[in-house]
Amino acid sequence: MTTAAEQMAQKQRSISVAEFFSKNRHLLGFDNPRKSLLTTVKEAVDNALDACEEARILPEIIVEIIDMGTDRYRVIIEDNGPGIVKEQIPNIFARLLYGSKFHSMKMSRGQQGIGISAAVMYGQLTTGRPARITSITGKGKQAHYYELKIDTTTNTPQILKDDVVEWNKEHGTRIEIDLEAGYSKGATSVDAYLKQTAIANPHVTIIYTNPKAEQFIFPRVVEELPAEAQEVKPHPYGVELGLLMQMAHQTSSRTMSGFLQQEFSRVSSQVAKEILQKAGVLENAKPADLTREAAEKIIRAIKDTKIMAPPTDCIAPIGAEALKKGLKKEIKAEFYCATTRPPAVYRGSPFIIEVGLAYGGELKGDSVAKVYRFANRVPLQYQQGACASTAAITQTNFKSYGLQQSKGSLPVGPLAIAIHIASIWVPFTSESKEAIAHYDEIIKEMKLALQDAGRQLAKYVNKKKKLKGELQKRSYIEKYIPSVALAIKQILDLTDAQKAEIEERLKGIMESSRGEIKNIADTNEEYDEEFAKIGKEDEESSDDEDDEQ
Amino acid sequence: MKETLKKIQGTAQRVLSSIEHQEAPVLTFPIRSLSNVEYNEKEGYFKILNKVKERKLTANTIKTFAQTLLLMNESKKIIETDDIMTKREAYYVSKNWGDAKFNEQPESDAVMDDIEAMMRTQREQIGFIPEEDGGAVAGAITIIEKDPETGEDIEIDCTKFASGAYNIPNQVEGLKFKTNAKFVLAIETAGMFQRLVKHKYWKSANCILVSLKGVPSRATRRFIRKLADENKLDVFVFTDGDPYGYLNIYRTLKVGSGNAAHINEFFCVPNAKFIGVTPQDIIDYKLPTHPLKDIDIKRLKDGMKNDPFVKHHKEWEKALKQMATLKKRAEQQAFASHDLNYVISTYLPDKLKDHSKWLP
Numbered sequence: 052m053t054t055a056a057e058q059m060a061q062k063q064r065s066i067s068v069a070e071f072f073s074k075n076r077h078l079l080g081f082d083n084p085r086k087s088l089l090t091t092v093k094e095a096v097d098n099a100l101d102a103c104e105e106a107r108i109l110p111e112i113i114v115e116i117i118d119m120g121t122d123r124y125r126v127i128i129e130d131n132g133p134g135i136v137k138e139q140i141p142n143i144f145a146r147l148l149y150g151s152k153f154h155s156m157k158m159s160r161g162q163q164g165i166g167i168s169a170a171v172m173y174g175q176l177t178t179g180r181p182a183r184i185t186s187i188t189g190k191g192k193q194a195h196y197y198e199l200k201i202d203t204t205t206n207t208p209q210i211l212k213d214d215v216v217e218w219n220k221e222h223g224t225r226i227e228i229d230l231e232a233g234y235s236k237g238a239t240s241v242d243a244y245l246k247q248t249a250i251a252n253p254h255v256t257i258i259y260t261n262p263k264a265e266q267f268i269f270p271r272v273v274e275e276l277p278a279e280a281q282e283v284k285p286h287p288y289g290v291e292l293g294l295l296m297q298m299a300h301q302t303s304s305r306t307m308s309g310f311l312q313q314e315f316s317r318v319s320s321q322v323a324k325e326i327l328q329k330a331g332v333l334e335n336a337k338p339a340d341l342t343r344e345a346a347e348k349i350i351r352a353i354k355d356t357k358i359m360a361p362p363t364d365c366i367a368p369i370g371a372e373a374l375k376k377g378l379k380k381e382i383k384a385e386f387y388c389a390t391t392r393p394p395a396v397y398r399g400s401p402f403i404i405e406v407g408l409a410y411g412g413e414l415k416g417d418s419v420a421k422v423y424r425f426a427n428r429v430p431l432q433y434q435q436g437a438c439a440s441t442a443a444i445t446q447t448n449f450k451s452y453g454l455q456q457s458k459g460s461l462p463v464g465p466l467a468i469a470i471h472i473a474s475i476w477v478p479f480t481s482e483s484k485e486a487i488a489h490y491d492e493i494i495k496e497m498k499l500a501l502q503d504a505g506r507q508l509a510k511y512v513n514k515k516k517k518l519k520g521e522l523q524k525r526s527y528i529e530k531y532i533p534s535v536a537l538a539i540k541q542i543l544d545l546t547d548a549q550k551a552e553i554e555e556r557l558k559g560i561m562e563s564s565r566g567e568i569k570n571i572a573d574t575n576e577e578y579d580e581e582f583a584k585i586g587k588e589d590e591e592s593s594d595d596e597d598d599e600q
Numbered sequence: 601m602k603e604t605l606k607k608i609q610g611t612a613q614r615v616l617s618s619i620e621h622q623e624a625p626v627l628t629f630p631i632r633s634l635s636n637v638e639y640n641e642k643e644g645y646f647k648i649l650n651k652v653k654e655r656k657l658t659a660n661t662i663k664t665f666a667q668t669l670l671l672m673n674e675s676k677k678i679i680e681t682d683d684i685m686t687k688r689e690a691y692y693v694s695k696n697w698g699d700a701k702f703n704e705q706p707e708s709d710a711v712m713d714d715i716e717a718m719m720r721t722q723r724e725q726i727g728f729i730p731e732e733d734g735g736a737v738a739g740a741i742t743i744i745e746k747d748p749e750t751g752e753d754i755e756i757d758c759t760k761f762a763s764g765a766y767n768i769p770n771q772v773e774g775l776k777f778k779t780n781a782k783f784v785l786a787i788e789t790a791g792m793f794q795r796l797v798k799h800k801y802w803k804s805a806n807c808i809l810v811s812l813k814g815v816p817s818r819a820t821r822r823f824i825r826k827l828a829d830e831n832k833l834d835v836f837v838f839t840d841g842d843p844y845g846y847l848n849i850y851r852t853l854k855v856g857s858g859n860a861a862h863i864n865e866f867f868c869v870p871n872a873k874f875i876g877v878t879p880q881d882i883i884d885y886k887l888p889t890h891p892l893k894d895i896d897i898k899r900l901k902d903g904m905k906n907d908p909f910v911k912h913h914k915e916w917e918k919a920l921k922q923m924a925t926l927k928k929r930a931e932q933q934a935f936a937s938h939d940l941n942y943v944i945s946t947y948l949p950d951k952l953k954d955h956s957k958w959l960p
Binding site: 524525527528530531532534535537538539541542543553556557559560561563564 | 608609612613615616619620622623624657658659662663665666667669670672673676697698699700
């Protein structure tokens with residue numbers, strides 16, 4: 052039985068969540084019309100990809116944006132995921148902070164369960180129109196159609212329509228949101244986001260129609276899903292006081308020793324014993340009775356105890372080869388390399404850093420290196436300056452890899468850098484997930500990855516330099532062969548034909564003494580000109596818009 | 601000349617046949633330096649040894665290789681047309697060679713020297729003549745030259761010059777001499793030469809005066825050699841008392857140089873004798889001196905260590921050592937401190953009488 056006071060308390064908390072975000076929409080990525088469109092697409096696509104991968108289905112996503120006039124747009128995202136059971140649909144799409152990912156220790160794109168419902172709320176606030184969701188979970192099942200709004204005072208779903216419809220699809224989900232937005236091209240556009248998503252997720256097919264009715268198809272290039280990320284229990288190193296107490300009070304274990312072993316990863320009975328001894332807590336004490344003081348002692352004891360690093364099968368990197376393939380599609384360079392670091396840990400959370408480099412070719416030699424940032428395969432398009440990856444790049448000495456760089460700046464030269472962090476919990480600097488927080492462990496790993504790739508690059512750059520010298524020598528030889536032949540011809544009164552023969556033979560002699568020249572640049576059959584163009588149009592105007600924020 | 605032409609064609613033929621055999625062609629030159637000469641006592645000059653350098657056709661040598669062949673071709677042309685070409689002209693002719701042209705004259709000079717050495721002949725034989733000024737001649741001699749237009753003999757009586765002198769031409773091979781002089785006096789500086797001409801020293805001493813004008817040109821060396829050979833004349837050399845005068849001027853005149861190792865045979869004067877200024881003269885005549893410069897000291901040390909001529913003549917070794925100890929040098933004109941004409945009245949007559957004070 053709950054009292055009226057308790058109910059009110061709960062209500063008040065819900066009100067604050069929805070209202071807080073409706074008033075602080077910038078925290079969720081709805082700062083301006085243009086960014087709102089991107090965030091909406093992004094939240095829906097990220098969710099769709101997460102759902103497909105969790106159900107081990109190769110994702111095929113349809114994205115359509117329709118210009119409805121007067122700054123209104125309709126965003127339609129359809130996936131071939133597992134679908135959503137009828138009862139869950141309203142909560143998932145029309146309730147903030149509702150989701151499966153927040154408490155799960157598993158790598159995924161979404162984390163907090165805010166994104167898609169925030170998009171629904173934004174659409175509803177700016178157009179007054181409900182979100183339309185259709186979902187089907189399998190053959191022989193019914194497709195359900197919902198029209199949903201969020202009751203912003205209670206943070207509960209408002210169901211305007213609940214129908215069963217005909218949908219010629221085996222399984223999947225489709226969402227339609229109308230919203231006030233702005234569309235333009237450029238580096239921070241929806242176009243660029245989808246393209247970069249295709250780079251970091253080569254196993255995905257995306258069919259995209261933009262508001263100008265231009266259709267892009269980003270086809271799947273890798274036929275396998277990334278390794279399934281395993282769900283893990285939290286590692287003791289990452290646990291904080293409040294969470295520890297909450298977990299202790301909720302556990303089904305009856306002793307502290309059992310609780311630590313059952314709820315955390317890498318805690319054996321031996322480790323549990325050590326922690327509890329150091330904390331002065333009895334092994335068979337009841338977790339439910341854990342006091343704040345005892346919990347604090349346990350936290351301190353954990354820090355003093357050597358515990359094996361968390362398991363890393365909870366994260367799935369893109370893989371060096373796939374990352375290289377992605378870069379090749381985007382950039383016509385002459386050299387590509389990529390590296391995947393072994394897993395590392397910050398605050399008890401394992402993570403993997405990957406770096407891919409593209410060098411030379413059509414990349415501009417006199418401008419700052421282009422940086423593509425990804426977190427759990429999601430492109431990060433804003434706040435590059437605030438991102439840990441930028442710090443790592445500026446702290447890496449690219450001069451030793453044959454580029455120019457002034458202290459504390461991005462390198463200058465024909466270089467593109469793709470940098471990816473995969474983790475069960477990526478520490479973003481804000482809820483809108485635009486930049487990675489500056490954790491020493493993360494920056495260190497990023498630098499190691501950059502150095503590793505950099506060394507591969509240096510090898511190529513040196514080889515290229517040598518080749519250039521060799522080519523110069525050869526052109527030098529070619530330059531003087533006719534003079535030698537001419538002198539011999541005139542001294543010995545030979546014919547022009549004999550002179551030509553001397554030249555031919557001399558070339559042969561010089562060639563054989565210098566060996567054959569190999570083309571050292573990578574061939575790039577993956578490069579797709581049309582694809583590469585996306586996101587590069589109107590870059591200048593889009594930069595202007597960034598400045599306004 | 602015919603022979604030279606054959607040599608040029610033979611060289612080109614060897615290059616061609618290497619190319620036909622798919623081998624990188626090689627040009628071979630004798631090394632022109634003191635390390636590749638020996639002092640031949642019997643003949644009295646620096647004789648070239650057998651050290652050679654090879655210029656194989658590679659990326660690094662191809663430009664010089666092409667230039668060498670092209671210049672040989674120019675040589676062939678001037679021999680065929682009985683013409684001549686100066687070093688400077690050769691440099692300008694190369695401007696027609698496109699990419700292979702010479703950028704600076706020292707480049708063309710070096711290639712020319714290489715060809716000369718390779719042909720083992722005098723530069724004049726391959727049609728190239730030096731730009732350099734020959735020495736001046738005055739005194740008791742008549743020189744007979746052929747008029748280039750008429751082919752008639754022209755007699756030049758050197759006693760008839762008042763204050764001027766005969767200028768030694770670039771090609772001296774065809775010259776003939778008439779003289780009753782007793783010896784040739786070769787003088788380093790034009791200033792000292794002028795003094796001796798002015799006071800007709802040649803008359804009182806019955807000699808021929810030659811102004812070397814520093815290190816003697818090839819023509820000057822060849823001229824003195826012919827004079828000495830054909831008229832059985834002694835040759836005395838009078839230079840400044842410094843390492844340059846000893847090792848560069850006198851030694852080159854007498855036995856030749858490393859750089860011209862391949863032609864020393866023709867361009868040396870083995871019977872030349874050194875009559876000063878020696879380090880002992882500096883002491884004996886109490887001459888005003890200058891301290892030795894670093895480059896002088898280096899030249900001295902180098903001479904004692906590497907010069908086969910100095911090594912062979914203990915007297916010279918002693919003299920150089922003495923100068924190294926003195927750390928001083930004296931010029932020809934230093935005798936003027938006693939009297940302007942002290943050289944004429946005292947020094948030269950005394951010195952020429954006293955064989956023991958000469959240096960070999």
